[in-house]
Amino acid sequence: MKNRKSIFAFFAISAAMIFASCSNLTDANVTSSSEDKNTLNIEVTNYDEVVTQASKSANHASRTIIPDSFDSNGVDFYLYGTNTSGGTFGPEKVTFKGNADAAAGGAASKTVGTISIPANSAVWEFTLVAVAPQGATAPTEATLKDNAVLIGYSSMDMLNGDTAKFTLSPDGLTKKAEIAMKLYTEGWALPTGFTAKAGIYLLTTGADAGTDAAPTEKEVAFTDATINETNTVDYAIASFAPGTYLFKVTFEKTGSNKKFYWSDVLVVLPGKTINNAVGIPNVIGEKPEAPTEFKAGYVENSEDKFSGWYTTAFEWERGSKNENNFEIEVLEFKDADTAVAPPTSDDEWTAASTGGSSFVTYGSKFSSEANYESGSLLSGNTKAQLRLELGKRYFARIRAVNDAGESAWTLVALADAPAEPTGTKAFTGTINRYRLTYFMNGGAYYDDKAAADADTAGTGGKTADIVSYHCEDSTTGIEIMKADGTPIIKKNTYTWSYWSKDGKSETASRYNEPGAAPEAYTGYKNLDLYAMFATDASVAIFDKKSLEIQADWITVAFSGTPEAGENATLTGKTATIEVTKQTEVKWTFTPGEVKDAAGKKIENFAYDKVNFTVTKGGTTFEAKSADNVGAAKEFAMSLSNLPAGIYQVMFTAHYGTTTVSYPITTTITR
Known part of the structure; x- marks a missing residue:
């Protein structure tokens, strides 16, 4: 395409000093301008599709149809906001600067701006607008919003941070x-x-x-x-x-x-x-070109928001402009304790997928997938997010598709994380996040040896289990807490002796015993470690495996008498509900045997709580819970407002500090 107009001149002038791609910020430190003022750092991220285009030719592969340029004076940026204490700020003009990377001639970096605001620890809701120069008169919020050409929003607590991050776009503005x-x-x-x-x-x-x-x-x-x-x-x-x-x-x-x-x-x-x-070029009968710059990263702090899952962000560049949609294949490597080398070619991908590994293809109906988070694989899109399971290894590839055929595949690169959303981090080796849980098992945690020694009764310290999330590191691994070092765990007057990998005392299950060399975990699966205490016969240790939800604990059936052709079936983690007139289906959760570490059934066991949810594409349709579940418990699922499609039915059971889940991919047909 040839775009003959002057393209977004403002961005061409200011992109070098204002906007960014995905480098880490190096100059966003808090400084105080006075006792009652703090410096707020402002980052403008991810409107680089327009900015990048402004500094390249009009024939660049994407983001080229944009309006006439701003006038030669460019635009100004103004910030205003309110906080939860009822305070307000601004509007005030923001001064921007480039960061060290850009100044050194490196890759373009994030917009970095600074402004002094009241030192208030309440949560702030900020708005940043770009407008034509407003002259000497200070503009009001109403004036800014009426005249804004770009707008972005950010929420932050000045007590816990110093940088507000904005994504600027015209979306949501109203001036035609x-x-x-x-x-x-x-x-x-x-x-x-x-x-x-x-x-x-x-x-x-x-x-x-x-x-x-x-x-x-x-x-x-x-x-x-x-x-x-x-x-x-x-x-x-x-x-x-x-x-x-x-x-x-x-x-x-x-x-x-x-x-x-x-x-x-x-x-x-x-x-x-x-x-x-x-x-418009001639695209009739032409296959699309392969996408480029295909990246994946994990979204920070997304782990276990859906129990057992985390969010992976994908990003790519269009190879041409004639695709109907993209297809992303996600390969789940077969279960193995040794490190797995990701495929480097289509042949290696095929070999992996026929050697015990499996893959799922996401296409034009991506937004209907049970583990969909955001984005789209339709034409013109370059970003998508989906949920993947903790404790599994994945890899991915992408191609473009139209009625003339498919492009070549492009394998994912994991060295650099996608630019969006803010806080996305790079994987190492494969696409993997796992959960490391230290179960206190009735003990208390001390991160200071002197405090632990002084507490002779062993009743102080922190009793909450410690949970962290990591990417697989098959070389160095994650160092595990050592029982004869610091921190220290006590249970009353009993001494923490070692970790158990399964809540049992057998030697084979022990991890990091005193006197042994410190161990690091180099695996990729979720790891649960239980604190074990010497001479403590009263510690109740559950067999972790028996707490997990089993397939035969759950059934599904219509509440009424089915019509001809109506069925509600459940096999493992896949359910099919064929419905014409039924308005409700009931799911029954019946806990089975839960055993102690010695393998003995625990009588009268009951989960503290069981949650039942039905979701699709980030939308929750049902959310119910029941307390003290030790026998069969029914959860009704209304079908009246559920169109045909694929849904995620999730049972989540809680006992003490232990949470287990059982996801069921459910297809409703009508």
């Missing part, structure tokens, strides 16, 4: 824009029998961005003459909401079920006119 684009076929004539339609669509869902009464999709009357910028076809919408969209041209031959697409991300800014002349 105008679309007045000129389209042509860039040197080729539309073949006989083909028609062309152009429209503006929502990036995540692919739906028309207009209304039912006024859709944006319309036929484009290309002729043999409209092959250059001199002879163009108008695509015009007088009033359109600001935001980030997909502009797509569809070519279809009468009588054929194949369609071919060309698309580009369209950034609509408030009050601006998009009057670009856009040349």
Whole structure:
């Protein structure tokens, strides 16, 4: 495509000193300007798709349809906010600077701005806006929002941090824009029998961005003459909401079920006119090119928000502009205690997937997957997030797909994390996060030896179990707490002796015994360690495995008498509900035997609480719980408001500080 307009001149001028990709911030330290003022650091992240485009040619592979430039004076940035104590701040103008990486000639880095705000420990809700220069008069919040061309939001507590991070976009602003684009076929004539339609669509869902009464999709009357910028076809919408969209041209031959697409991300800014002349290349019958720069990283602090899962973020660049959608394959390596080398070619991928490992392909219906988090694999998107299970190893690859065929696969690179969301970290070796849990087992934790020695009764310290999350490190590993060092664990007057890997006292289950060399965990599976105490016969130790939910503990059935063809079946962690008239299905949770460390059944055992949830794509449809569950407990699941699709049914059982879960992928058909 050739975009003939001046492209976002403001960004071209200020990108070098203001915006960033994904380098670590090096100069965002708190300094106090006075006793009652603190320096707030401001980062603007992830509007680099527009910024990057501004510093490159108009033929760059994405993010090229953008409005006329701002005026030559650029824009100003203003910050304002409120806090939970009722205080307000601003609006005040923000001064930006580049960081050390950019100054040294390195890769472009995050926007870094500073501003002095009241030193208040309450949680702040900040708004950052970009507007045309406002002159000497201090603008009000209303003025800023009415005139903003970009806006972003951030929440933070000044007591626990000093940096507010913003993603700026036009999304959510209301001042209407105008679309007045000129389209042509860039040197080729539309073949006989083909028609062309152009429209503006929502990036995540692919739906028309207009209304039912006024859709944006319309036929484009290309002729043999409209092959250059001199002879163009108008695509015009007088009033359109600001935001980030997909502009797509569809070519279809009468009588054929194949369609071919060309698309580009369209950034609509408030009050601006998009009057670009856009040349469309010939994509009819052409396969898409392979995506590039495919990355994956784990989203910090996402572990166990859904019990047993964490969020993985994927990011890539479009290889061409003619895909219908992308496909991501996620390979789960077979269960093995030794380190696994990720595939480096399609042949190695195939060999791995036929050697006991398995993979799942996510495509155009990505948002309907049970473990979907955000993003989309539809045309024009370059970001997606999904939940993966803790304690498993994965790898991934991506390709682009259209009606002409598929591109080559691109294997994921794990050295650098995606830029979004903020706080995403790089994996090491494979895609893996695991949970390390130290169960106090009735003991108390002391991180200071003197305090532990002084507490002769052994009743102080911290009693909560210690949980941390890590990536597999098959070389160095994660160092495990040692029983004859610091920290110290006590149970009354009994002495912490060693860790047990399964709550049993057999030698084979012991971890890091006193006198032995310190051990580091080099595995990838979730690791539970139980504190064991010398001469303490009263310590009640459960067999961890028997606490886990078993497949035969759960059943599913209709509440009423099924109609012909209606079924509710459950096999392992997969359920199918075929429904025509039933309005409810009941899930029954019946705990089985729970045993102690010696293998003896514990009589009258009951879980403290059992939670039952039904979710899809981040939306929760059912959330119920029951206390003191030792016998059969029914959980009703309403079918009335559940359309056909794939849902995640989750049972989560709690006993003391132990939590176990059992996910069931449930397909509802009607």
